[in-house]
Amino acid sequence: MTEERRPIPLKRLPRTGAVRPLALLAPALIVVLVLFGGGLILGLPQSLGYLPAAGMSKISLKHFQRVLFDPDFFSSLGLTLYVAGVSTLIAAALSLLAAMALVESPRWLLFIFQIPLTVPHLVIAIAMAFLLAPSGMVARLFQNLGWISGPGDFPLLINDPFCIGILLTYVWKEIPFMTLMILSALKNSGMEMLDVGRTLNAGPWQRFRYILLPILLPSLGAAGLIVFAYTFGAFEVPYLLGQTYPMSLPVWAYRNYSDVDLAARPEGIAIGIVIAVGVTGCIIASQRLARGQKRRGTVF
């Protein structure tokens, strides 16, 4: 963020001390550590095959092995990465354009633009199904225009190999989020910076490359990361709009977990842990990267 970095004025001097803040944080920490941390940690023995209730008590890595060496794992991983990566990239590119278009727009337009923020993914997924299904509204429109001669002619856009429906749902949901994230960076003296660049003889491309991008990259990166992590681990949209094979990782995990055969349950949890580790690792890596870049002090 490009807030004015000046010495903190006296009136906003943060308070110090360790006892009070810890006491204030305690309830939240308990919830997170016990429920969230506990969930992850308790999942581990189960993924290692320790499920006394199902008569399994031998601890081994075989479930992880079985998951990781399953050829389906790689097709699932590939699909999940594809969906998360492509939707994030498209949304990021469109958000840049949207932010520039919206920076001086009236409030009501901004408000309309924010609607997708609070609308649940599930509702949009359902709407996409209604729109894009072979008998959906777009197909009906094409039929009426004479472009296709029946639902069978319409290209497969949901439950399809390219995950068009899933991508569209995510992009629709993500653009406002990413745009608002970069919009605050842009409004926070970003536009003035562009003016400075103009008077210093920077042309349109130079302004984009040397001013706008460096200003927006941190918040765009952060937004992209959150979005990527979310789409990587999200279940509902691929479950509803995805094809039966390959499945996205979370869907695959749940399928295993809810299998009537209890022996598949550890594998489901194992996939879950792989997802969690992957997402966390991804976040930490990009944080490191960002911090390193900041320390070196140049994106120029």
Add this chain to the structure above:
Amino acid sequence: MVMVALPFVPLLLWAFSDRWFFPALAPQSWGLRAWIYLFRTAPDQILVVTLQSLWVAAATACIAVAVGLPAGRALGIYVFKGKDLLSIVLMLPVVVPSLCVAMGLHLWFIRLGLAESFLGVVLIHLTFCVPYSVFVMWGVFSNYNVEFEDQARSLGATGVQTVVRVMIPMTLPGIVVAGLFSFLLSWTQYLTTLIIGGGKIITLPILLFALMASGDRPVAAAVSLLFVLPAFFTLFFSARYLGRKGLVGVW
């Protein structure tokens, strides 16, 4: 604008259609069949499920705010050792998929008798609602000037009075938004509710998935519209009281 509105068009059309066969662009006959079905034919189902969803989300939101408020205050106002680490730990559930947590906790919830129970579902929702609430309140308190409280104290207010008369009124919009966000997050949960609730605790999203599977488009569309209502309410409220910034957290 068109892009924003587009997905709602089929929902609205389907929800108010009685017959709509391919390839007609608009329903052949309009009507309230879906709504009549929901509120007349199967009122028990929709009413029970909606109330169930409401209670779960409301309980989750209340606890999330109660827990998030002090934590946000600690993060927003104080500087202390280990703050970075603690804030990362607190924010981790925002990015780590809740699916993994729910699967891990499920077995233990069964043992403790929390599975298939109201409390169990609320607890699992709290794992990600609390971090969101902390995040929102953190933002609220980093823009909050504690000197107002010092001023109140010097004017003779007791500790409790300061909290009730100064801190809460000054952070109220933030508190409400944190509550609404948590409500919405819980309200829209599908998988964690399904795993922990085990089919006993049925909320709107679970019903929606079932309706989609059954292929009754008008009813699914009608329930979708019902389902999206709190989202609009939250949007209006936070746009009114927090402006742009606070909204980002809800995503």
Add this chain to the structure above:
Amino acid sequence: MGELILDRLILRFGRRTVVEDFSLKVADGELVSILGPSGVGKTSILKAVAGLLQPAGGKILLDGRPLIGTAPEKRPAVMVFQKPLLFPFLNVEQNIAFGLRMRRLADSKIRRDIASIMELTRLTGLGRRRIHELSGGQQQRVSLARALVVKPAVLLLDEPLSNLDADLRQQMRDLIHKIQARTRITTLFVTHDQAEALAISHRVALLLEGRLRQVGSPRELFHRPADPEVARFFGGTNFLEGRFEKGALHTQVGVFPLPGFNGNGHRLTATIRPEDIVIRERGPYDLEGRVVRTRFEGMATRVWVQSGNTLLVVLTPDSRLTPGQRVRMHLPPEKIHVFPPPPDERRA
């Protein structure tokens, strides 16, 4: 070269006109201040010259060539904003180099130019600093250096000192004055601080309510204001109205000789600065009055004196005066400034 001419410039925001009919000629190498209270459109004038604001009418000429229609990045005018607006992702050197990089100059040339400009702006040694490690004054100097290094034909300074502490502001003001004298870059300096404008400029243009009221040397504006409002802006509160007859101004409170002035029979308004009125116990005096109020201001005391129906403000070194006291005042004729009569009255 850089002779800048603004000819009947009109600036509007939507339907609101902020600057009306503004004409100003800035000679090559001259520093002209645009002075006025906040919100009269001073910044808008700079932005119009920089090209960041499209004028609703009028012309902007640089060395005779029209600037309007040229994109801001193609204009040889550089603006320094009120906030330093340094790029947070670049260090000090990189910020200063920005304009040169945009012109794709060679690295060796850029290094040399930066080094000399950093010396001029007293930034030597700070080149590798990050922006947030700088003080407010340093930041504003970097911002100035960043503009100067591209050797603009016109430098536009938009209240560059207003975010600084008082003593820092003094230093910066002197620095700008020195640099401008050395580089002789044509400079338009916008400020709401009269002391700043008077101290730094060759000429001052006073803008009140979107209109140019007077242009002239600092002394002219201060001692020979064009009208009562200009006088009031510079702290003049004493106005004498009357009729000019036989070499003197006849007012209700008294008669004031005005040597060297002619124009018998005219109704006139004259002014005298508070510090020019002399309070004395003996010797000839022009007016007598009663002290209504006093305010001790350190180096001087401000005294409100009621004389007939006129309230005069006097700035005097004498701090012993008290309300109720009767005082005699001398108004030196050479310090009385008569406003030129407004055009419509002259015709009548």
